[in-house]
Amino acid sequence: MKKASLVIDQSTTSSKVFLIDEDGKILDRASLSHQKYYPQKGWAEHDAMELYQNMLDGCKRLVERHPECEFERVSITNQRETIVAWDDCTKEPVYRAIVWQCGRTYKRCQELIKEGYEPMIQKITGLKIDPYFSATKMEWILQNVDTDLDSLKFGTIDSWLIYKLTNGNAHATDHTNASRTLLYALDENDWNEELLQFFSIPASSLPKILPSDAIFGYTDLEGALHEPIPIQGIMGDSQAAFLAQLCQEEGDIKMTLGTGSSIMMYQKERIPQQSSLVNVLGYRLNDKLAYGIEGIVNCNAECLNWAKEDLGLFDSYDQIDDSLFEQEPSLLFVPALTGLSMPYWNAEARGAFLGLERRSSKKDLLAALIDGILFQLCDALDAFPKSLSALRVDGGLSKNETIMQRLADLSQKTVEVSLHEDLSAMGAWMAGSRKQTFEKETRSYWPEMSIEKRNRKMDRYHRAIDCSLMMATIDHEERKWKEWNTIADSA
Known part of the structure; x- marks a missing residue:
């Protein structure tokens, strides 16, 4: 029986699944596109349940098409900084996934830069303060979405897929994805306590960080496989290409x-x-x-x-x-x-x-x-x-x-x-x-x-x-002028 891996590539526009044999040859593939939402100017969102279901459907199609294969593992590469927040009790998202492209926290990021916090954050994380990265997205959810902190979980897309594939038994991520959140210390290779407090992110809401080649959990793809196989090989998409290059x-x-x-x-x-x-x-x-x-x-x-x-x-x-x-x-x-x-x-x-x-x-x-x-x-x-x-x-x-x-x-x-x-x-x-x-x-x-x-x-x-x-400067000044006039009129 031929041995092969299911490799998921969950990107900004689609969920692709590849069937790859022991020698690295792609035997088959499936791809499903998903809806993209732009509820306000500069905002970008995905339906996290749609992402999971598309990924699962792609995996099941390949399993059905290849009964001759012995499936060894599931591996995942994913769009990076996109954040999902979900309730650990219901196992459902509390809000749509906020995409890496989303600019809703631009004003917050500018405030932090003007207040002089960027050198401190860049020293710890290697990254700049920008809406591109994940921490201010999490902060926005905490401030704008009614959630139960005791059961709230955060994760990048890999973490969300792992959680769902294991029926909630594993809340984990790898170092490449964790390092894109503005909460990870490059020198410590772990979540940074100072930054968790700075952004008011509960440590209990974050996933455990593992090396990319570790076993993150086990899945039977919701019954599509006769027995569970390991989830092993997790990397953010750009770093995965970096390794493959x-x-x-x-x-x-x-x-x-x-x-x-x-x-x-x-x-x-x-x-x-x-x-x-x-x-x-x-x-x-x-x-x-x-x-x-x-x-x-x-x-x-x-x-x-x-x-x-x-x-x-x-x-x-x-x-x-x-x-x-x-x-x-x-x-x-x-x-x-x-x-x-x-x-x-x-x-x-x-x-x-x-x-x-x-x-x-x-x-x-x-x-x-x-x-x-x-x-x-x-x-x-x-x-x-x-x-x-x-x-x-x-x-x-x-x-x-x-x-x-x-x-x-x-x-x-x-x-x-x-x-x-x-x-x-x-x-x-x-x-x-x-x-x-x-x-x-x-x-x-x-x-x-x-x-x-x-x-x-x-x-x-x-x-x-x-x-x-x-x-961009003119638009910014016009908004400030309108805000000032609104305040003045209300006074």
Whole structure:
């Protein structure tokens, strides 16, 4: 009987499940998309029960389709900073999952920065104060949702799925996910008591932290399996790709292109950052510990999803080819659909097209949009120490050859693209199976654009960024003025 693992990749847009054999070969897959909710400007939510049910349905489909397989384990990789809060008695969420993209705590984060708390928090966690991370999401739930603190549980998506898969018997997470909450001390590799008190998060509500290759519990997939199998191999999606890209030497750097994007460079030891980059825990296995520095881009492929699904700029990704760039785009696009992350860290910034004229076409808009996505990635790359190694790229956008050649041109780096279907899933499989590597192929792209032309393009993009940030400032001042008038009228 063939042995195989079920590997769950629960992302911002869908729940994918892979059936992977002992040698790291993907035998089958299932994928289910879920609803995304935007109840207010800048807010983003998921239905946590829908995420769980989709994941479970995907697993059951593969089990039914492969009765010849002996299922060894379930592994999970997941969207990171998204938070679920649930009641331990009812085993039901008390509120929708607050997504990593959600900007509802921007004002709270700005207050903390102005009060001078960022250096203290960055020293402990390696991260910046930003709505992107989880702690202020938990704090918001505690302040705005009627909950019973005695039975309240918090967790990132991995923790929620583990809890449901084990019928509430395991409340656990791994170090990579815990390290994204603003509550985890990188030097201690544990929850930090000072930060728990600072954000008023009860320690009893948080999951136990385990190495990614530990056994987190057992599941029979709600009766789909004849007997329970271990849940083993848990990693946040970007760190899972980092492991699968075999980033193990100083200067090794990978870029994962998903809904948002993560650029991560290996560091043997933690070196505190004073730039727009953040420190990260690369992975924590029983016998391995790796650190890194990360550049975060919070709206990447999401821009193309918006262009395709909402604007109708294109119907198929086959339409994104070299013909788009037969003439260099004169339009500019700022991809700040959910604010700007590094190096600006401004959650109030909004996207913009600049240079529109009557003859501007869908093709012009799409070409500008793709360049805007890539300019944003180049901004992030420019913040890193100069690396001698190639840029190792994976994720959905990496499948498009035109976009990858454009990335090589605009970054002025050699781009080495993994041809494997899903490296985040493979990283979780590596952790669960405790395998060191797997077979994969790559395709390389080299810069063909002159550095002078590239620099001119980046300069134009930065002027567009200035416009976006200026509008964010105007909007902020207008809100303050309205708030002041409201207070004055009530007085």
